[in-house]
Amino acid sequence: METLQATTKLNALTELLSERYVSEMPEAFKSKKDQAVLALEKLDFPTTKQEYWKYTRTGLIANKSWRFADNFDLPELPIELKEITPRMVFVNGVFNAENSELEDIQGMEITEFSKSKQGFIADLEPYVNYTKSPFLALNTALPQNGYCIRVSKNTAIEKPINIINVYTGDTTISQPRSVIRLEESAELKITEFHIHVSEKPTFSNTALEVQLAANSTLGIDVIQKGNTDSYHMQQLDAVVAGDSVFTHNNFTMRGRWTRNNGNVRLQGSNITANLNGFYIPNDSEHIDNHTIMDHEQPHCDSNELYRGVLLGKSTAVFNGKVYVRPNAQKTNAFQSNGNILVSDDATVNSKPELEIYADDVKCSHGSTTGQIDEEALYYLRTRGLSKSTAYKMMVGAFAADVLNEMANPVWRKYIEDVISHELSKA
Amino acid sequence: MLIVDNLHASVDGKEILKGLSLTVKPGEVHAIMGPNGSGKSTLAAVLAGNDNFDVTEGSITFLGEDLLELRPDERSHAGIFLAFQYPVEIPGVSNINFLKEAINEHRQAKGLDPMTAKEFLARVREKAKLVELDNKLTNRSVNEGFSGGEKKRNEIFQMAMLEPKLGVLDETDSGLDIDALRIVANGVNQLRDADRSFVVVTHYQRLLEYIQPDFVHVLFDGRIVKSGGKELALELEEKGYDWIKKEQDNVPA
Numbered sequence: 001m002e003t004l005q006a007t008t009k010l011n012a013l014t015e016l017l018s019e020r021y022v023s024e025m026p027e028a029f030k031s032k033k034d035q036a037v038l039a040l041e042k043l044d045f046p047t048t049k050q051e052y053w054k055y056t057r058t059g060l061i062a063n064k065s066w067r068f069a070d071n072f073d074l075p076e077l078p079i080e081l082k083e084i085t086p087r088m089v090f091v092n093g094v095f096n097a098e099n100s101e102l103e104d105i106q107g108m109e110i111t112e113f114s115k116s117k118q119g120f121i122a123d124l125e126p127y128v129n130y131t132k133s134p135f136l137a138l139n140t141a142l143p144q145n146g147y148c149i150r151v152s153k154n155t156a157i158e159k160p161i162n163i164i165n166v167y168t169g170d171t172t173i174s175q176p177r178s179v180i181r182l183e184e185s186a187e188l189k190i191t192e193f194h195i196h197v198s199e200k201p202t203f204s205n206t207a208l209e210v211q212l213a214a215n216s217t218l219g220i221d222v223i224q225k226g227n228t229d230s231y232h233m234q235q236l237d238a239v240v241a242g243d244s245v246f247t248h249n250n251f252t253m254r255g256r257w258t259r260n261n262g263n264v265r266l267q268g269s270n271i272t273a274n275l276n277g278f279y280i281p282n283d284s285e286h287i288d289n290h291t292i293m294d295h296e297q298p299h300c301d302s303n304e305l306y307r308g309v310l311l312g313k314s315t316a317v318f319n320g321k322v323y324v325r326p327n328a329q330k331t332n333a334f335q336s337n338g339n340i341l342v343s344d345d346a347t348v349n350s351k352p353e354l355e356i357y358a359d360d361v362k363c364s365h366g367s368t369t370g371q372i373d374e375e376a377l378y379y380l381r382t383r384g385l386s387k388s389t390a391y392k393m394m395v396g397a398f399a400a401d402v403l404n405e406m407a408n409p410v411w412r413k414y415i416e417d418v419i420s421h422e423l424s425k426a
Numbered sequence: 427m428l429i430v431d432n433l434h435a436s437v438d439g440k441e442i443l444k445g446l447s448l449t450v451k452p453g454e455v456h457a458i459m460g461p462n463g464s465g466k467s468t469l470a471a472v473l474a475g476n477d478n479f480d481v482t483e484g485s486i487t488f489l490g491e492d493l494l495e496l497r498p499d500e501r502s503h504a505g506i507f508l509a510f511q512y513p514v515e516i517p518g519v520s521n522i523n524f525l526k527e528a529i530n531e532h533r534q535a536k537g538l539d540p541m542t543a544k545e546f547l548a549r550v551r552e553k554a555k556l557v558e559l560d561n562k563l564t565n566r567s568v569n570e571g572f573s574g575g576e577k578k579r580n581e582i583f584q585m586a587m588l589e590p591k592l593g594v595l596d597e598t599d600s601g602l603d604i605d606a607l608r609i610v611a612n613g614v615n616q617l618r619d620a621d622r623s624f625v626v627v628t629h630y631q632r633l634l635e636y637i638q639p640d641f642v643h644v645l646f647d648g649r650i651v652k653s654g655g656k657e658l659a660l661e662l663e664e665k666g667y668d669w670i671k672k673e674q675d676n677v678p679a
Binding site: 373375376378379380381382383384385386387389390393394396397398400401 | 474476514516518531535
């Protein structure tokens with residue numbers, strides 16, 4: 001393969017990773033890969049001069065020599081894997097068949113991304129802008145394995161699917177790539193769990209493409225468990241047809257650097273799209289949620305609820321962009337971001353961005369940032385609750401608004417335990 | 427049971443209580459009356475352990491223990507309950523779940539096992555009846571969207587659930603219509619027994635028609651300036667607080 005002279009840090013990383021790239025990808029994906037490779041020639045890591053990256057520096061990632069892992073053993077996990085079925089397990093972007101458990105489900109194809117036969121989601125093309133998301137270009141140029149799910153027309157899959165992504169090693173990068181496609185009137189619930197278990201730097205750069213045909217329903221919960229040296233870049237792009245319901249709930253527990261891009265294109269009428277998130281960073285960690293709700297057609301509702309609890313010297317960003325295109329009359333777009341600063345040293349940047357080109361719409365947004373209500377805390381304590389129990393109860397109530405939205409509540413206890421554990425240290 | 431001796435307390439450096447003394451024996455009901463700003467609510471807050479108030483002098487002994495050394499939750503475990511003048515709304519925290527947790531922390535402090543769900547629910551049913559508290563309210567978030575009267579009934583309900591040795595009622599009657607007042611007073615009266623005492627802080631004599639006190643104290647400028655039986659409340663009602671103010675003005679400081 002002809003290699004170009006590296007002129008940017010991102011070019012250099014791409015080159016380095018290409019030399020060791022061994023993953024397979026479906027034939028249908030190759031043109032997409034080629035486009036990304038071409039785009040990468042002119043790209044570098046984003047800087048805070050770009051509006052889209054204003055509050056999130058990428059230097060911590062740009063300055064490390066990431067490499068693909070060479071060890072794919074499954075380490076011990078804080079969850080009972082056997083109880084979570086059906087499941088696909090990936091370690092450092094590589095499918096782990098031995099620890100996966102899939103069953104034949106009527107009306108659903110579930111395969112590894114690399115073995116997928118289906119075409120890829122062309123409708124995303126106008127939407128995916130590599131200059132905004134060079135990380136997505138990197139994932140697309142050198143994708144590793146992920147899952148590919150297709151649910152047939154009129155099929156409702158009752159049992160939620162579980163995808164476990166585990167990241168280990170030292171300065172390792174993983175690039176899971178996944179696709180979900182629901183045909184007309186199909187239904188699916190899925191949980192993605194991403195866990196960084198290494199104490200050394202690990203970087204997951206994920207991409208998920210979703211396409212919902214008319215009248216379908218999809219609920220995705222993404223649970224990210226990071227640590228003081230984990231880096232997680234997550235890209236979600238969903239294209240939703242009319243009469244569908246799309247819900248994405250994102251839980252970010254810790255992580256040195258996390259950026260979640262969630263983009264939903266509401267292509268038809270009568271869609272309900274929900275993007276929700278909860279995040280709890282500690283120490284010097286940074287968690288950034290950027291969303292785009294793009295209303296193209298009339299009579300759609302979108303809801304966004306993001307809640308954060310910040311400990312230590314951590315920082316968080318919420319940026320919610322809503323487009324209401326000229327056609328999209330009778331749009332209801334609702335956005336709310338609330339933050340509790342547990343420590344005086346924590347910081348939040350919360351920013352709604354509404355671009356409205358239709359005149360008969362309801363759009364609202366609200367943002368609150370504050371301490372826990374001391375008066376309420378005192379009230380609970382006068383009833384005999386210890387300070388820490390009272391505190392946990394109040395934070396739990398704050399998080400519950402998002403937890404209540406979960407597509408697959410089986411994971412709820414795990415999240416609550418992590419939150420409780422983090423608060424015990426505060 | 428409770429011995430308050432020469433209590434001085436201040437908030438933001440401003441002295442509110444200036445040498446208050448009060449002794450409450452088991453089973454007694456003491457009414458604390460006084461004009462606005464005399465320090466009634468400060469006394470209630472200091473008893474419950476609100477750390478916005480600094481105790482600068484004096485002592486509080488409760489059942490032989492130095493109360494000032496205890497945190498608010500420990501005071502609750504020891505048997506003190508404060509019914510708030512302004513009960514706090516806590517969105518998302520269920521009334522029932524928090525009470526269950528509170529009762530279990532009380533039991534844990536006494537070395538007892540947690541209460542069974544069955545026992546707990548039986549107690550909820552029994553105590554909710556005392557103040558005619560609707561089932562729906564017991565299951566809602568703490569005080570959220572409750573009317574003024576419902577909030578006060580919820581305070582008495584919580585008190586009934588926690589079975590304290592000393593109930594401190596901070597202007598529980600203020601802002602209640604006569605029906606709500608009757609319900610609240612009736613709840614308190616049913617909780618009266620030979621071992622349980624009450625300190626009832628109120629601005630209005632009306633409450634004392636429903637909760638008959640054993641003693642009435644008049645608080646003025648951070649001190650108890652007059653004590654007597656329930657007839658003192660009637661006298662106050664008749665003559666107004668100006669009577670106390672005038673009397674005090676004539677007393678050399």
